[in-house]
Amino acid sequence: MLNFSLSDEQTALRDMVRKFVQQEIIPNAAKYDETGEFPREIINKAWEAGLMNINIPEKFGGMGLGVLSDVIINEEMGAGCLGITTSIAVNTLGLYPIILGGTDAQIEEFAVPFLSSPKLCSFCLTEPGAGSDAGSLSTMATEEGDHFILNGSKMWITNAGHADLLTVFCTTNKELKTKGIICLAVPANLPGISFGKHENKLGQRCSDTRAMNFDNVKVPKKNLIGKIGEGFKIAMRTLDRTRTPIAAGAVGAARAAMTYSKNYAKERKQFGQPIANFQAIQFMLADMAVKIESARLLCYNSGWLIDNGQIEQGGYFSALAKRHAADMAMEVATDAVQIYGGYGYTKEYPVEKIMRDVKLVQIYEGTSQIQRIVIARHLLKD
Amino acid sequence: MTIIVLIKQVPDTETKVRITADKKGIETNDIKWVINPYDEFAIEEGLKTKERLKEGTVTVVTVGPARTVEALRTAVAMGADNAIHVKEEGTLDTYLVSKALAEVCKKENGQIIFTGKQAIDDDQAATFAYVAELLDYPSATVIVKCDISADKTKATLEQEADSGAKNIIETSLPAVIGVNKGINTPRYASLPGIMKAKKKEIKTYTLNDLGLGAETARAIDSDYQLPPERAAGKKLSGDIPTQVKELVRLLREEAKVI
Numbered sequence: 001m002l003n004f005s006l007s008d009e010q011t012a013l014r015d016m017v018r019k020f021v022q023q024e025i026i027p028n029a030a031k032y033d034e035t036g037e038f039p040r041e042i043i044n045k046a047w048e049a050g051l052m053n054i055n056i057p058e059k060f061g062g063m064g065l066g067v068l069s070d071v072i073i074n075e076e077m078g079a080g081c082l083g084i085t086t087s088i089a090v091n092t093l094g095l096y097p098i099i100l101g102g103t104d105a106q107i108e109e110f111a112v113p114f115l116s117s118p119k120l121c122s123f124c125l126t127e128p129g130a131g132s133d134a135g136s137l138s139t140m141a142t143e144e145g146d147h148f149i150l151n152g153s154k155m156w157i158t159n160a161g162h163a164d165l166l167t168v169f170c171t172t173n174k175e176l177k178t179k180g181i182i183c184l185a186v187p188a189n190l191p192g193i194s195f196g197k198h199e200n201k202l203g204q205r206c207s208d209t210r211a212m213n214f215d216n217v218k219v220p221k222k223n224l225i226g227k228i229g230e231g232f233k234i235a236m237r238t239l240d241r242t243r244t245p246i247a248a249g250a251v252g253a254a255r256a257a258m259t260y261s262k263n264y265a266k267e268r269k270q271f272g273q274p275i276a277n278f279q280a281i282q283f284m285l286a287d288m289a290v291k292i293e294s295a296r297l298l299c300y301n302s303g304w305l306i307d308n309g310q311i312e313q314g315g316y317f318s319a320l321a322k323r324h325a326a327d328m329a330m331e332v333a334t335d336a337v338q339i340y341g342g343y344g345y346t347k348e349y350p351v352e353k354i355m356r357d358v359k360l361v362q363i364y365e366g367t368s369q370i371q372r373i374v375i376a377r378h379l380l381k382d
Numbered sequence: 383m384t385i386i387v388l389i390k391q392v393p394d395t396e397t398k399v400r401i402t403a404d405k406k407g408i409e410t411n412d413i414k415w416v417i418n419p420y421d422e423f424a425i426e427e428g429l430k431t432k433e434r435l436k437e438g439t440v441t442v443v444t445v446g447p448a449r450t451v452e453a454l455r456t457a458v459a460m461g462a463d464n465a466i467h468v469k470e471e472g473t474l475d476t477y478l479v480s481k482a483l484a485e486v487c488k489k490e491n492g493q494i495i496f497t498g499k500q501a502i503d504d505d506q507a508a509t510f511a512y513v514a515e516l517l518d519y520p521s522a523t524v525i526v527k528c529d530i531s532a533d534k535t536k537a538t539l540e541q542e543a544d545s546g547a548k549n550i551i552e553t554s555l556p557a558v559i560g561v562n563k564g565i566n567t568p569r570y571a572s573l574p575g576i577m578k579a580k581k582k583e584i585k586t587y588t589l590n591d592l593g594l595g596a597e598t599a600r601a602i603d604s605d606y607q608l609p610p611e612r613a614a615g616k617k618l619s620g621d622i623p624t625q626v627k628e629l630v631r632l633l634r635e636e637a638k639v640i
């Protein structure tokens with residue numbers, strides 16, 4: 001009937017990622033946060049350990065693993081550094097449109113090379129004028145013979161400055177709104193593509209976030225993923241699958257914040273005793289545990305449902321998971337800083353970084369407000 | 383070339399050790415079990431040796447209860463080709479474990495046998511020597527570098543000696559080699575490896591299968607004790623001359639270091 005236990009392989013995966021995070025990510029997280037340097041070396045190691053591109057199907061030589069495996073990976077990575085997690089996880093987001101909407105030949109051409117070297121892929125949906133209202137994007141794809149000519153700008157593109165491949169959402173006819181949107185697989189080195197500067201962010205500082213510009217970029221028609229007009233649907237189906245792992249990253253970050261503040265509360269003495277003896281602190285810790293455990297269950301449930309073919313409900317459950325995990329992680333991280341007091345407000349201790357990092361989870365891959373819209377629409381649809 | 387790696391499953395280094403009521407062992411209920419870290423170096427050296435030679439197989443072997451299969455699966459996930467489990471739920475000691483390991487090494491015709499220089503649970507650092515003795519093979523330990531000759535009949539080893547010196551040892555093969563930290567950086571069990579490991583058939587023997595049915599452990603743990611708790615530090619007070627006087631007195635009379 002109901003079984004919440006992980007399989008032996010899932011447990012082995014979790015333990016392996018946990019070890020990877022302890023050895024590779026945690027000792028370096030503060031450095032990358034301070035410098036904003038791109039964590040290329042760690043990305044390469046994660047690729048070698050097989051932790052990237054796990055969604056490429058088995059028949060193409062990939063792992064063919066689903067959302068629950070990404071949930072397990074991201075919770076562990078999120079407990080180390082959300083900025084590095086984002087840099088590593090964004091390939092899944094970038095490749096899903098090709099895997100979900102592409103032909104076998106397109107998967108072979110664009111996705112399979114990611115199995116033989118640590119390449120990076122960026123998902124290019126958001127624009128300066130189209131954030132939450134992604135359907136109003138205006139990057140234009142004009143048909144010209146065997147090509148689409150791409151013109152326009154994208155915003156907040158993760159790993160953009162380091163990407164080998166871009167999955168670009170653009171429109172063939174803006175008047176058709178979402179029905180005019182297409183998805184193109186675009187090699188990042190095509191003439192006419194330029195990247196803005198690495199944005200200097202509040203948190204997740206080492207993840208490379210940039211604006212992008214397309215100036216008469218000639219993209220072969222064979223790079224069209226799905227049909228004309230299917231782009232928006234492909235983007236939404238992708239996000240249905242990636243929002244849950246993103247939520248899991250926040251669960252991991254919150255878990256780390258709870259562990260740090262719990263340990264600190266047992267050591268820090270005030271009024272002649274450890275502050276963990278005070279109910280004011282105990283209640284904060286207890287609430288953290290409730291929030292983290294409930295968010296993890298939502299992630300597991302959503303991942304399981306999607307992996308088991310309940311795609312219709314996938315968007316709803318991934319919205320539940322992301323809304324709850326992102327918001328609770330912000331609360332947990334804020335309380336963790338509170339437990340540390342003045343010390344927690346300094347970079348000498350790890351909790352202020354978590355607070356800065358998790359803020360972004362309430363914003364990217366659909367804000368917490370957009371998640372509520374997805375949830376409410378599902379509730380009110382009939 | 384058959385490369386054999388002998389491994390042991392031990393409690394994670396962060397385990398809070400609690401002694402059982404009868405004092406004959408430690409509580410194992412909440413323990414997270416891992417591969418002995420020195421044996422991880424041995425696995426990596428086995429894999430590296432195979433890669434350098436561009437041929438051969440790496441077989442990992444362990445002796446212990448059912449749970450120790452997990453250690454074998456992790457080794458397979460790292461890249462080992464075969465895994466052998468000598469399943470024994472009863473009391474084990476270095477003698478019995480080494481007897482079983484030596485029998486497996488014979489059966490598998492291992493040409494080079496790697497293991498950690500010691501296990502971090504009981505720190506006996508004895509298995510490599512027992513196994514070598516039982517097989518009548520040469521052995522060396524605290525090895526930080528291992529080169530196999532092109533004709534695969536000899537190995538040149540670097541052994542750590544006191545004050546940073548190194549002994550260079552040449553040995554014929556087969557041999558048993560105890561490896562030390564620093565010989566390599568163990569790879570992670572990869573995700574594809576984990577998936578492969580779940581399908582891997584693990585060969586299982588009992589002591590009986592190995593002709594050791596009549597053998598029993600010869601050393602029995604009878605009385606575990608935790609180290610004494612460290613006393614709290616002392617803070618001296620008073621003016622500086624008083625504190626210095628008191629410190630000298632304590633160093634002489636209590637610590638007995640001057």
